[in-house]
Structure formats: structure tokens, C-alpha cells
Amino acid sequence: xxxxxxxxxxxxxxxxxxxxxxxxxxxxxxxxxxxxxxxxxxxxxxxxxxxxxxxxxxxxxxxxxxxxxxxxxxxxxxxxxxxxxxxxxxxxxxxxxxxxxxxxxxxx
Amino acid sequence: xxxxxxxxxxxxxxxxxxxxxxxxxxxxxxxxxxxxxxxxxxxxxxxxxxxxxxxxxxxxxxxxxxxxxxxxxxxxxxxxxxxxxxxxxxxxxxxxxxxxxxxxxxxxxxxxxxx
Numbered sequence: 001x002x003x004x005x006x007x008x009x010x011x012x013x014x015x016x017x018x019x020x021x022x023x024x025x026x027x028x029x030x031x032x033x034x035x036x037x038x039x040x041x042x043x044x045x046x047x048x049x050x051x052x053x054x055x056x057x058x059x060x061x062x063x064x065x066x067x068x069x070x071x072x073x074x075x076x077x078x079x080x081x082x083x084x085x086x087x088x089x090x091x092x093x094x095x096x097x098x099x100x101x102x103x104x105x106x107x108x
Numbered sequence: 109x110x111x112x113x114x115x116x117x118x119x120x121x122x123x124x125x126x127x128x129x130x131x132x133x134x135x136x137x138x139x140x141x142x143x144x145x146x147x148x149x150x151x152x153x154x155x156x157x158x159x160x161x162x163x164x165x166x167x168x169x170x171x172x173x174x175x176x177x178x179x180x181x182x183x184x185x186x187x188x189x190x191x192x193x194x195x196x197x198x199x200x201x202x203x204x205x206x207x208x209x210x211x212x213x214x215x216x217x218x219x220x221x222x223x
Contacts, residue, residue: 001170034211036153043203043213044153055211087152094141095167097155097207 002026002090004100012108019075021103023088028068035064035073036087038102044087048073075105083107110134110212112204117217120194128189128217130204138162138182143207144189146200147216156202157189171197194221 003026013019023033031051036044046055048064051071061076075082088100116128130142144156157168157178166178177190187204201216 038153043205043216046211049211085152089153091207094158094160094165094208097143097145097158099153099155102152 002029002092002096002098004088004090004098006086006088006100006103008103009101010104010106012106013078014108015078015080017078017108019078019082019105021073021086021088021105023066023071023073023100025069025071025090029090029092031067032090032092033064033066033071034089034091035062036089036099037082037084038087039084047086078105110206110210112206112212112214114202114204114214114217117202117219119220119222121223122195122221124194124221125190125192126194126219128191128202128204128219130187130189130214132185132187132204135206135210137185140206140210141208142178142180142187143205144178144187145203145205145207145213146198146219147203148197148200151200153203154200158207159187191219194219196221 005024007022033051035048038044047058052064063074085102085104087102111133113131143158147153159166159178175193180187199221203216204214206212
């Protein structure tokens with residue numbers, strides 16, 4: 001089974017900061033990686049699919065990159081609405097849809 | 109507009125069974141893989157199971173294999189999760205979702221396994 005790790009687990013940042021979250025897969029998943037944002041009491045919201053494709057209506061300050069086993073989510077200028085927990089998720093095949101453990105972005 | 113509405117959650121004793129249902133509307137249900145994802149309190153999401161469009165292919169996370177069964181009824185636009193031999197570690201909010209060809213989630217139904 002594919003294992004996913006994320007770093008850091010918690011990130012303290014200020015409004016306007018550039019923020020980068022890293023996700024690593026235990027084996028190559030090509031670009032079959034998604035990023036989600038989750039706020040308390042809500043279902044996860046898809047931000048990025050296939051490593052770097054931004055979902056419609058997601059602000060352009062979000063971007064994703066990577067392939068193989070290492071991926072990043074970048075928020076170019078952190079906004080108040082961005083304080084949340086972020087999860088990566090691999091979908092290399094239909095029998096494996098593993099989520100990472102999450103990165104909580106907190107106000108500094 | 110896509111709607112996914114889960115039901116069937118509740119409190120169950122260890123070793124017990126529950127059947128979750130998910131009623132879908134607003135899209136061509138029979139054209140999509142359907143997924144169950146759970147989230148334990150304070151934890152991240154965990155994929156549980158999925159089923160293809162005609163029900164001929166089903167996949168499960170290792171921790172539920174042999175205990176959970178996913179099924180669907182395309183005529184009723186519904187997907188189900190039969191959960192047997194429930195354990196404390198199955199306690200979670202269970203979401204019905206589309207994760208391929210779109211990304212939509214229900215509001216979830218809470219399962220608590222406790223004596």
C-alpha cells in the first residue's frame with residue numbers, strides 16, 4: 001500500500017506570508033495527487049488535482065507542483081480564509097486513495 | 109446541483125452491524141464510481157471503499173476487508189455500506205463521495221462504536 005507523509009504537521013504564519021506544504025508518497029504516483037482544504041465541521045474541499053491543476057473557483061494564490069514521490073502546495077500570499085487543515089491524497093489506482101496526515105495552518 | 113445524503117449512522121456496540129445509505133441526486137448516478145470516506149474525531153480523512161458504475165468492481169482499505177461491503181442500486185440512485193463486526197476504531201463520520209470525474213461530498217453520518 002502507498003503511504004503518504006506531509007510536512008510540517010503544523011505551520012504558523014501571518015497574513016501575506018508565502019506558505020509551502022510538502023507531501024511525499026512511499027512510491028511513485030506520477031502526478032496522481034490531489035490537495036484538499038478542510039475547515040472544522042465541513043467536508044474536505046478539493047483545491048488541486050493531478051498535482052498542479054487548480055479547481056475552478058479556487059483562488060490563483062494556490063498552486064501545486066511535483067511528480068513521482070514529492071509534491072508541494074504553495075499559497076503565495078496567505079489570506080484570512082486560508083487558515084485551515086490541508087491534506088494531500090494519492091489516487092494512483094482505483095484500489096488506493098490514501099490521504100496524508102494533514103498540515104494545520106495556524107495564525108502566527 | 110449534486111446532492112449526496114447519507115443516513116443510517118448511530119451508536120452500536122462492538123461486534124455489531126450497521127448499514128449506511130447514500131441517496132444521490134443531481135447527476136447521472138450510474139456513470140460514476142462512488143466512494144465511502146471516513147474521518148475519525150480529530151483525524152484526517154481515510155478512504156474506506158469504492159464501487160464502480162455497475163457494481164462489478166469493489167475495493168476496500170485493508171482495515172475493513174472482510175467486514176464491510178459496498179453495494180449500489182442504480183435504479184434507486186443509492187450506494188450502501190454494510191458494516192459488520194464493528195470495532196471501536198471504526199468510530200468516525202462516514203462520507204459518501206464522488207472522487208473521480210468530479211469531487212462532491214455528502215454531509216456525513218456519524219458512527220459511534222462503544223459499549
